[in-house]
Amino acid sequence: MSDYQTHQYDVLVIGAGGAGLRAAIEASGAGVSVGVICKSLLGKAHTVMAEGGIAAAMANVDDRDGWQVHFADTMRGGQYVNNARMAEIHAKEAPERVRELEAWGALFDRTKDGRILQRNFGGHRYPRLAHVGDRTGLELIRTLQDHGIHQGIQFHMECTVTRLLQDGDRVVGAFGYDREKGRFRVFTAKAVILATGGIGRAYAVTSNSWEYTGDGHALAYHAGADLIDMEFVQFHPTGMVWPPSVRGILVTEGVRGEGGVLRNSAGQRFMFDHIPDNYKPQTADNEDEGWRYCQGDKAARRPPELLTRDHVARCIVREIREGRGSPHGGVFLDISWIKAHVPDGEAHIRKKLPSMYHQFKELAGIDITKEPMEVGPTTHYAMGGVRVDAETQMSSVPGLFAAGECAAGLHGANRLGGNSLSDLLVFGKRAGEHAALYAKRTTQGEVDGGVLDRTAAEALAPIERQGAANAESNPFAIQHELQEAMQRLVGIVRLESEMREAVTVIAGLAERARRVSAPGNREYNPGWHTALDLDNLLTVSEAVTLAAIERKESRGAQFREDYQEKSSVEGQVTIVIRKAGDGTMRVTRETLPPLSPEHQAIIDANTA
C-alpha cells in the first residue's frame, strides 16, 4: 500500500452546506470526533443561494398554522408519494431548529411584536417562511459555520471524495484528494454522513454550481445503497433567461410571495387559466383577491402564481411552446406593478428583494422596480436520492447516513419552496445525532490497501492519458454533451422514445469518459477535477432516466407527454435504483406503505 495522508474520525461528514454543518455540530456535541470534508471553501456551498426562507410552522404571523397543516401541505405538494413519517418529523421539529439558529446568532426579520417574521410561499397554506430579506441561505450557512468553528470540528476544505471505503458491507471511510496539490487522502471513520447536495450539473440550464455533480448519490450507489425517487427532478419555474451567460440563475419565489405576477407576451396573467382541482378551494380566482392575500388579508386566498413549482413551471412551458413567450424564450415576472399599491413602492421592493434587485441590475441591466424580469424554468433540486430511515437517516448500507438534498423521502414528487432549508436542519441534526450514536457502538473498520491503490490509479488515469487530448477525450466537452442531452431528452416534458435515446447517449458518453484525458499536473487542475466528476454525473443521469422511464404517469415534477395523467397504480409505487452484482444499474418497483389512519385524518382535515 502506498503512503497516503490519513485522517481518523468517529464521524466523517462529506459536504459542508446546511445539512453537513448541522450534522457535524450535532455529532460533535454528542462527544465524538468529527471531520468535515468540503469540495469548496467553508461557507460557499449552495445553501448560500437559498433565498426565500425556512419553512417552519411557528404560527408567528398566522396562528391557524401548526405542524399538522405543514405536514399536509408537504404531502399534497409531494403528491402523496412522500415518506409520511419524514414529513411528520420535519413539520414537528422545524420550529425548534429555527429557534436554535437564533440562539446561535442568526438574525431573522421581525414581526411588529419582535418575533421571527414569516412570509408566504408556494404551496404553504399560511405565511410560514422565516427569512432575512432574500438572503436567508447565507444567514443560515454563516450562522452554522460561525457556530461550528468553535465546536472542535476538523474541516478539510477544497477536498473531494471519489469513493467510499468499505469493510464488508459496512462503510468505514472515504478516499479523496485535495484540490491544492492533488494529494490523495484516506479518511477512516466509524460512521459516514453524506450531505453533498444535488445533481443540477447534469443539466444544461441549472441554478446549481459546479459542485452539484451528484457525488453523494453516486458514492452511495456504488457502495450498494438504494436510491429512490430519482425521476423527480425539480425545475424551478423562475430562472433568469437573458443574457445567455446567466441563464438558469435562480429568481426567488419570494418575488411572487411579495406580489410578483407572471404574464405572457399578450400581457395575460396566464396562471389563472388552469388551477388544479385539488388546489381550487384555496386559490384566488381574481387578481384583486390574490393581491390582498400577499398583503396579509387572512380572508383572501393565495394567487395562482403561488401554486406548487411543478405546476407553475409547466404552465410557463405551455405559454412558451404555444408562442406566447417573452423575446428570449421565457415569460415575464413583474414585481414593479405593486409600486402603485404600497407606499414608497420602489424602496419597498428594494428592501424586500435586495439581492434580486442587485442581481438583475448588475447581470441583466434591468431595474426590477421599473420593468418586468424575463424568467423560465431552471433545474434546481433533486427530490430523489439516498433512501434513508426516517428516524435515523441511515441508508440501506450500515454506517452510511445521508441528509439534505442527497437524501430522499421527505419531498415525494415535488418539494415545496422553503422546505429545503428546514429539511437540512431537521434531518442534518438527526443524521449527526444517530451517526454519533452508531459510532459510539462500533469500532473502526479495516481498509483494504489494495482497494486504495486501485482507487488511486483510477483517479490518476486521466492525467496519465495526456497525450490524447482532443475533443473526443476533453472532459469539458463530455460534460457539456451530457448536459445538453439531459436537458433535451429528460427535461421538464418527457417521452419514452426520447428517454431511450438518452440512455444510449449516456452509454456512449460513459464509454468516452473511460478514455478522458486531463492535460497538466495534479495541482489545482480543473480539467482533472471535471474528469473525475464525470462518473458521478453519468451515474445520476442514468438513474434519473431509467426511473423516469419506469414511472408511467405524470406526477409532481415528472411530466410524461405519453402518460399525461396521474395513475392510481403508479401512485402506490416507489422506483428503486440499485447496483446489481454485475455492475449494471437495476430498476425495481416497490409498493409504498399505505398512509396510517392518523396521517390520513390530518391530511383530510387540512387540505379541504
Place this chain on the structure above:
Amino acid sequence: MARAIFSIWRGDQSGGAMQDYVTEVSEGMVVLDAVHQIQAESAHDLAVRWNCKAGKCGSCSAEVNGKPRLMCMTRLSDLPLDEPVTIEPMQAFPSIRDLVTDVSWNFEVKTKIKKFTPRPPDAADGTWRIAQEDVERVQEFRKCIECFLCQDVCHVLRDHHLHDAFIGPRFLVYTAALEMHPLDVEDRLADLKEAHGVGYCNITKCCTKSCPEHITITDNAIIPLKERVVDRFYDPVRRLLRVFQG
C-alpha cells in the same frame, strides 16, 4: 461576434507570467464566463475558484484590469475590449495556482474572535423579542459574502503584511456584527485594541470602495469600533480611575 484578448496570470508560488488568450465574446458575458470558455477551449488546467456565479458566495475574487472584483459580477460590456483584459489573482494572499490564492489565513483569524454569546431568552419558551430596527442595524454587516476583496486591498495587509497584528476589514466587520448584535453580551474591545489591531486602520476607505455587497465598512463598522476602544481605554477619566483601582 467579437473576439477579445484576455491576459491571465499563470503560475504558482515559485513565480509566473501573464499569458494571452483569445476567445469569442457574446452578449451579457461576465469575466468568469470568459475564463471558463478559455478553460474549456484551450487551457483545461487554468485554475480558478468559483461557485454560485451570482455574486452570492464570494469565491471568484480576482483583480480585473487591476481592480478588485468578483469575476462573476464583472460584465465584459463594462470593460474596454479593444485592449487586453488583464486578470490576476488577489495580491494580499499567497498564490496556489493561476487565479487561486491561499486564503486560509482568513479562516484562522475568524476562530480567534470570541463567539456569539446571547443574553438569556426574553420569553419563557426560550425565544427573544427583537425590534426590526435593531436587526437592520446589523444586517448590513451580515450581508458579507466573505470574498476577502476588502482584505486584498487593505494596505495594512497588502503592502505592510501585518497579518499577525491586524485582522483586516472583513473581521472588523465581523466583530462589529457581533458587538452590535442585539442579543450579544460578550466583550471584544480588549482584543480589538491588542491582538486584533484595530488601531492599524487609518481609514483610507479602500475596503469600502472594493466591497461588492456595498457594505459601508469604514464608516459603519470600523469607526464605531475605534470609538468604543477609545472610550474604554483612552478616556482620561477612565484612565485615572484605572490607576486608582490598580
